[in-house]
Every structure is written in C-alpha cells, then in structure tokens.
Amino acid sequence: MGQFLQQLINGIQIGSIYALIALGYTMVYGIVRLINFAHADIFMFGAYMGFFLAPVMTKIFGGAFIPTIIAAMLITGLLGFVMEKLAYRPLRYKSRLSALITALGVSIFLENFCALPFVFGPAYRAFPDLIVAGNLPISASLGLTIPYVLLLDVGVSVFLMVLLFWFVNKTLIGKQMRAVAFDKPTASLMGINIDVVISTAFIVGPALAGAGGILYGTTYGMLGSPFLGIWPGLKAFIAAVLGGIGNIPGAVLGAYVMGISEAFATSVNSNLGYGIAFVILIGILLIRPSGLLGKFMPEKV
Amino acid sequence: MNFLRTHRTIATVIAFVLVYVVTKALYLTGILNTYYIQLIILVGINIVMTVSLGMVNGFTGQFSIGHAGFMAVGAYTSAMITTVWLHASTANPWVGYPIFIVAVLAGGLLAAGAGYLVGAPSLRLKGDYLAIVTLSANELIHAVLNATEAVGGPRGLGGIPKFTTLEVVFVFAIVSVVLMRNYLFSSHGRSMKAVRDSEIAAESTGINTTKQKVFVFVFSAFFAGVSGGVFAHLLQFIDPSSFTFVKSLEYLIYLYVGGATSISGAMVGAAIFTLLPELLRSLQSWRMVIYPLILILTMIFRTEGVMGLKEFSFILIPQRKRKEVSA
Numbered sequence: 001m002g003q004f005l006q007q008l009i010n011g012i013q014i015g016s017i018y019a020l021i022a023l024g025y026t027m028v029y030g031i032v033r034l035i036n037f038a039h040a041d042i043f044m045f046g047a048y049m050g051f052f053l054a055p056v057m058t059k060i061f062g063g064a065f066i067p068t069i070i071a072a073m074l075i076t077g078l079l080g081f082v083m084e085k086l087a088y089r090p091l092r093y094k095s096r097l098s099a100l101i102t103a104l105g106v107s108i109f110l111e112n113f114c115a116l117p118f119v120f121g122p123a124y125r126a127f128p129d130l131i132v133a134g135n136l137p138i139s140a141s142l143g144l145t146i147p148y149v150l151l152l153d154v155g156v157s158v159f160l161m162v163l164l165f166w167f168v169n170k171t172l173i174g175k176q177m178r179a180v181a182f183d184k185p186t187a188s189l190m191g192i193n194i195d196v197v198i199s200t201a202f203i204v205g206p207a208l209a210g211a212g213g214i215l216y217g218t219t220y221g222m223l224g225s226p227f228l229g230i231w232p233g234l235k236a237f238i239a240a241v242l243g244g245i246g247n248i249p250g251a252v253l254g255a256y257v258m259g260i261s262e263a264f265a266t267s268v269n270s271n272l273g274y275g276i277a278f279v280i281l282i283g284i285l286l287i288r289p290s291g292l293l294g295k296f297m298p299e300k301v
Numbered sequence: 302m303n304f305l306r307t308h309r310t311i312a313t314v315i316a317f318v319l320v321y322v323v324t325k326a327l328y329l330t331g332i333l334n335t336y337y338i339q340l341i342i343l344v345g346i347n348i349v350m351t352v353s354l355g356m357v358n359g360f361t362g363q364f365s366i367g368h369a370g371f372m373a374v375g376a377y378t379s380a381m382i383t384t385v386w387l388h389a390s391t392a393n394p395w396v397g398y399p400i401f402i403v404a405v406l407a408g409g410l411l412a413a414g415a416g417y418l419v420g421a422p423s424l425r426l427k428g429d430y431l432a433i434v435t436l437s438a439n440e441l442i443h444a445v446l447n448a449t450e451a452v453g454g455p456r457g458l459g460g461i462p463k464f465t466t467l468e469v470v471f472v473f474a475i476v477s478v479v480l481m482r483n484y485l486f487s488s489h490g491r492s493m494k495a496v497r498d499s500e501i502a503a504e505s506t507g508i509n510t511t512k513q514k515v516f517v518f519v520f521s522a523f524f525a526g527v528s529g530g531v532f533a534h535l536l537q538f539i540d541p542s543s544f545t546f547v548k549s550l551e552y553l554i555y556l557y558v559g560g561a562t563s564i565s566g567a568m569v570g571a572a573i574f575t576l577l578p579e580l581l582r583s584l585q586s587w588r589m590v591i592y593p594l595i596l597i598l599t600m601i602f603r604t605e606g607v608m609g610l611k612e613f614s615f616i617l618i619p620q621r622k623r624k625e626v627s628a
Contacts (some may be wrong), residue, residue: 035429090601100429101363101557102600108550109593116586128519206546232544234440237433278437285422 002142007263013150013219015155015259020212021236022243022251023164024205030181033070033096037103038083040233041110043208046076046213047127047223054128065130069156069214073207080206081199089195089204122225127217143266153215160211161252161276164204168248171173173200206263231274235262238281244294253292313615321471322561328467337591338467342535345470347571349477351555352564353524358553359561360485361517362497363424363433367439368525368552373544374442375408375526376417376533380461382407383534391462401464407532412526413519415442420518425511427500431518439546439554447592456535457540470605473531477524478613482564482616484520493517547589554596560606565613 021043028036048070057067087106091099114120131152135145168174179187180197188194216232217223239258243250258280266273284291287291324341327333333341342452350368354454357365383389383406390402415438423434486492495503496510506581533539551574559570599606 022441035432087597087601091604094600094604097358097362097364098600098604100432101553104366104550104553105593105596107593108547112589116590128427158604216384230440234433234437238437241430241433269442271448275441275580278441280424281434281437285426285434289426289430 003267004145005142005144008265009144009146009150010258011260012256012265013259014263015256017212017215018232018236018239018259019252019255020157020208020215021159022230022240022255023161023210023248025237026240026245026248026251027177027201027205029240030200030248032092032099033090034088034099034103035234035237036205037100038106038110039116039205039209040229040236041107042076042079042083042229042235043209043213043216044226044229045079045110045204046072046112046210046219047228048114048213048226049075049210050214050217051125051127051223055131058128064128065152065218066287067114068130069211072214074208076213077203077207077212083206084105089198092205094106111226111229124225125223127221127223128267129221130218137154153219156211156215160208161284164208164210164248167204173197177201187263201235232268235277238277242280242284242291244291247291247293249295250291257292286287309615316369316615317471317475321467322352323392324467325419340537340576341361342465342467342470343574345416346532346535346627347552347555347575348474348530348568349524350552351559351567351571352478353521353528354552354556355567356485356493356517357521358556358565359435359567360490361493361514362430363514365435365521366553367419367435367437367442367546367549368521368547369526369544369548370435370439370442370520371412371416372529372548373446373539373541373562374412375405375407375529376539377458377545378411378447378526379404379408380458380533380539381452383464384458384461389462390463390475391464391475397462397464401462401534405527408530409523409527413523416519416522419442420504420515420522422516435549436546439549440546441575442563443541443545445542453540455541459536459538461533461537461539463537465531470531470535473527477527477595478564478568480623481520485564487611489513489516490595535614551592554592557606558595558599560608560611562605562610563608563612564616565611566606566608570609 002133021039023040024042028039032112036253050068053071054064056070056072058064074172083106088099091102115122131148133148133194135147136151138144138146159299168177176187176192176197177200178188179192180194184194187197212232213229215228235258236255240251241254242257243252243254261276261280262273264274313407324333324338328338345447348578350372354365356367357363377399383400387400387404389397391397418463419434420431424432446452452458485493492503492508492513495506495508496513500510530543536543552571553571555571555574558574559568561564578585581588584591
C-alpha cells in the first residue's frame with residue numbers, strides 16, 4: 001500500500017512537469033496545427049536559465065525561487081516569440097510539411113548550439129538548490145514521505161494551470177485564441193489579428209515550458225546536457241495526444257496519466273519506463289486517435 | 302553518339318561501368334586512398350537511405366523522422382547473423398558472401414516488419430501522427446539496443462567481417478535505386494503521388510490510401526534495413542549511438558535540401574552532404590549547428606529543395622516514340 005501510494009505521488013510529481021510542457025504543445029498545435037518539435041528544447045533552455053540565473057537572483061533578491069522562475073519564463077517566452085517570427089512565420093502560407101521540417105531543424109539547432117562549449121557546454125551541471133531540501137512525513141506506518149520539492153512542483157504547476165485557464169477563458173486575447181483555434185479564416189474575418197494570437201501562443205506555451213524546466217532542475221538537482229529535453233518533450237507530446245491534441249484540459253489529464261503510468265512502469269523495471277510511453281501512444285492511436293477528451297472531427301470536403 | 306542518345310538504358314549502364322572503372326583505377330594507382338574509397342561507399346549507402354526516405358516523405362507526402370531506427374534493426378540483425386551466429390568471414394568468399402547476402406536481406410525483412418508495426422497504426426490516420434510515432438520508435442529502438450546485453454549494449458558490436466566493398470556497394474546502390482525508381486514510376490507510384498497531393502481526392506478515385514501508405518512505408522523500411530546491414534559490414538563496428546535520432550535527422554536534411562520530390566534530388570543531397578564534411582573538417586563541432594540552419598533556410602527560401610521536381614535524364618523512363626496509327 002505504501003509502495004503504491006509512493007509511486008502514485010511520484011507519478012503526480014513528474015506528471016506536473018509533463019503537464020507544463022504538454023500545454024505548450026497543445027496550444028501551438030491547436031492554433032497553427034504544427035508540432036513544435038523545438039518546444040522540448042525551450043524546456044531545456046528554461047532549465048539552463050534557472051542554472052545561470054539562480055545565483056544572480058539570490059544576490060539581488062535574497063530568495064531565489066520566485067524571481068528565477070519568473071525571469072526564466074520571461075526569457076523562454078521571448079525565445080518562443082523570436083523563434084516564431086524568424087522560422088515559422090515565413091512559412092505560414094507554404095505547405096504544412098515545410099513548417100514541420102523547420103520545427104525539427106530549429107530543435108536540432110537549439111540543442112547543438114547550446115551544446116557548444118562557449119554556450120552551455122555539453123557537460124553535466126549540478127542545479128543550484130532553490131528551496132529548502134527536506135521531507136514532509138505523512139504516515140510513518142506506511143513509510144510514506146512527501147519531499148518539499150514535490151509540493152512545490154505540484155503547487156507551481158497547478159497555479160500556472162489555473163492562471164492559464166483564466167487567461168484562455170476570461171481574457172479577450174484568450175477568447176481570440178479559442179476562436180482562431182476553432183476556425184482561422186472566420187476568426188480573421190471577425191477582426192481578430194491572427195498574427196497577435198499566434199505570437200501569444202508562442203509566448204505563453206514556451207513560458208510554461210520554461211517554468212517546467214526550472215521545476216525539472218529543482219526536482220532532479222542536475223542538468224545532464226543540452227539534450228535533456230528530448231525525452232520529457234516526447235513524453236509530454238504523447239501526453240498531449242493522449243488527452244486530445246489541441247485540448248487544454250486534455251493535455252493536463254494526459255500528462256498526469258502519463259506521469260503516473262510511467263512511475264508505476266519504472267518501479268517494475270527501469271527500461272519499461274521508456275517503453276510505456278510508446279505503448280500508450282500506439283494504444284491511443286489504435287483505440288481512440290482523437291484522444292481522451294478530444295472530439296472526433298470528420299473531414300469535410 | 303546517336304546510338305547512345307536513342308538507347309538511353311545502354312548509355313546509362315555504360316556510364317555507371319565507366320564510373321566504377323575510373324574509381325577502381327584511381328584506387329589501384331594510389332590516387333584515391335582507402336579513406337576516400339570508404340567515403341565513396343558511404344555515399345552509396347546514404348543514397349539508398351535518402352531515396353528510400355524520399356519515397357515516404359517526398360512522394361507520398363507523409364513525415365517519417367525515424368529512419369535510422371530501421372537502419373539499426375537491419376544493421377544489428379545482419380551483424381548478429383554473420384558475426385555471432387554463423388561466424389562468416391571474408392577469408393572464404395564463396396561461403397561468406399551468400400551468408401552476407403542472406404543476412405542483409407534478413408535485416409531488411411526484420412526492418413520491414415518493424416516498419417509495419419510502426420506504420421500500420423499511425424498511417425491509417427491523417428495528420429502528423431507518423432512523425433511522432435517514428436520519432437518515438439527511433440528513440441525506443443536506441444534504448445532497447447542500449448539495454449540488451451546480447452547485442453553488446455552500449456559497448457556496441459564489433460568484429461564484423463568487412464563484406465562491403467566498392468563493388469558490393471555499386472551493385473547494391475544501383476539495384477536499390479532502380480527498384481525504387483521502377484516502383485515510383487509504376488501505377489502504385491502514381492497512386493502515392495495522388496495521396497500526397499490530395500488524400501481525399503485519391504480516396505474518391507478508388508485508391509486504398511491506407512494500404513498504399515503502409516506498403517510504401519514498409520518498402521522504405523526494408524531498404525533502410527538493408528542499408529543498415531551494408532553499413533554495419535563496412536564499419537565493422539556498430540553501437541546504439543550510431544543510430545540515434547540525430548542520424549535520422551541527417552537523412553532528412555540530405556533529402557529536403559536535395560529535393561524531396563525527386564529521386565535525383567535525394568541522390569544529390571546524399572552525395573553532397575556525405576562529402577561536404579570532409580571539406581569542413583575543422584568545423585566538426587559546428588556541423589550539427591550548421592546543418593539544421595541549412596535546412597531551415599532551404600525551407601524558407603527554396604522549399605522544394607535544390608532539384609525541385611527535376612530528374613536527371615537517366616532516372617526518367619525513356620519515352621518510346623509511338624507509332625502513328627492510321628485511321
């Protein structure tokens with residue numbers, strides 16, 4: 001029982017990080033129908049920003065976590081904005097495949113550029129401690145403890161998700177985003193500035209991924225290399241497909257399902273942890289390709 | 302000269318034989334050393350890889366991004382057969398080469414099987430699912446190879462006999478490209494192009510689009526597997542890190558920069574990008590920074606790639622003059 005709950009807790013923790021990444025994938029996909037492969041590398045960029053900014057922020061503000069995460073989100077948001085402007089915008093009216101290829105190119109460029117010795121370097125780095133380490137004992141009889149970092153992960157991601165739901169559902173630009181995702185030509189006829197909406201999606205999504213990167217660094221205490229985004233990015237994307245790509249609550253649900261099933265699979269066998277994502281992906285494509293919360297949209301001719 | 306112009310197939314065969322003779326002569330006279338010969342062999346392997354990728358990505362309009370995974374399946378299967386199970390060696394070519402051919406074909410078939418497992422669930426859907434499935438499959442194959450001690454795990458598999466010679470690659474590359482070209486110019490090939498241009502229109506003219514897409518994907522995975530086998534018997538050592546997603550991406554760059562909708566484009570891309578790094582040896586660590594930039598710039602400024610829709614004349618089917626039928 002204790003083992004079961006512990007895995008469940010671990011799953012919720014990793015699921016929170018996946019959720020932050022998956023939201024960016026799903027928002028961008030919903031609006032421009034593009035798998036933004038570079039999103040995983042923006043997540044990596046956010047984690048590295050945490051590494052470089054944390055000492056500076058500690059010096060300026062005393063505390064490190066909140067200023068660091070805000071600064072990292074601003075920087076990754078800016079990166080997403082610039083990326084869309086330079087790489088994706090020129091291709092908006094060309095074939096969809098060419099934008100997809102460009103996204104792949106941007107992804108590999110970011111990884112390898114950041115791995116150059118004078119940028120981030122390919123080496124392993126220890127992530128600075130942003131919060132107090134320790135555990136919250138829940139039940140001694142079950143041997144169950146909750147590390148503080150887990151509370152932080154879940155708390156921050158739930159807070160950001162609530163903020164996002166408010167943003168998408170209540171603000172004007174959020175409503176415009178939903179309109180564009182629903183029907184782009186009609187939305188533009190209604191006077192919505194498509195460029196602004198797309199830019200917003202490319203700022204908000206990467207900002208969330210940046211926050212995810214900081215949480216990732218804080219949780220694992222280390223940054224392997226600038227290629228660290230690939231696996232979490234892949235799993236988060238599968239989570240977005242699982243929840244129904246383009247669907248914001250779906251991405252959150254998918255991410256938690258993914259995180260929890262991965263935690264259980266890893267506790268059985270560490271290699272199974274990698275395989276489970278693939279099994280979920282093939283399973284969802286065979287059984288319900290529109291995702292758990294997605295709607296099946298028949299193609300109109 | 303006039304004879305050659307009218308009998309283009311013969312001309313092409315003569316041209317290839319000449320290329321082979323010249324390369325071999327340059328090698329025997331010592332102008333090209335073993336290293337350059339190895340590079341030329343790699344060009345041949347990469348051409349087959351790129352053209353096979355082009356069948357899926359260029360001619361059928363799908364987006365497969367894990368081609369190196371199938372290459373790994375073929376490479377490991379054939380290397381296990383020749384090296385670990387049958388202990389084939391080049392010392393006795395009459396026994397060695399049949400084993401090599403069977404091993405390489407077995408690698409291709411297993412890769413085709415993997416291709417079916419990957420392609421069948423994802424290709425019945427429209428959209429970009431294939432991309433994410435092939436990407437995951439590539440990473441998964443890499444992780445499985447890393448974790449399997451029987452194939453050497455992360456240390457890799459060494460001591461593979463060197464069956465891949467210049468002659469082997471010449472025959473292999475020409476036969477593969479001819480097979481793929483004939484398929485592309487057949488009625489199946491035209492169905493593929495119809496699927497690419499409009500899946501709905503293709504479906505309404507009676508093409509079974511799913512079957513068509515899956516078949517092309519499996520066919521392409523087969524050639525990737527065979528190339529992997531030939532590749533393993535060239536380098537004599539393979540490890541999981543030779544078949545990561547980055548390798549797949551290299552083939553995508555060769556393909557899209559050369560021109561995805563042209564067999565010649567794929568060949569040109571593969572040849573240029575295999576030889577180019579030798580000129581830019583000093584920029585080795587920048588290679589994977591520059592390549593993606595070239596890819597992005599190609600997409601923005603010349604989406605159709607260097608060759609566009611053009612083909613070299615030896616690729617095209619010679620048009621016979623039709624006899625006028627008198628009424």
